[in-house]
Amino acid sequence: MSTVTQGSSEGSDRWAPVRDLPPSAKLVAKVLDYEESMTQSRLAEETLLPARTVRYALSRLEDAGAVESRFSFSDARKRVYRLRV
DSSP: OHHHHHHHHHHHHHTTTTTTSOHHHHHHHHHHHHSSOEEHHHHHHHHTOOHHHHHHHHHHHHHTTSEEEEEOSSOTTSEEEEEOO
């Protein structure tokens, strides 16, 4: 049983920056965990959240240091987001 507890605590430490964020930010982080990087519009499609909610979630995640962004190489008007935790 201690192995299970130890394994889950390691996962908790990884997600520590996200733990106290709103549910929308947690959902966006989890989707980014499955995909290497995504644009805001693609995140809105995948999470089924409104674009405004995704924008808010990403700003909270960036403030927490859980997400980093860069400009898209294919379209410089868009930003691509990647999970850091």
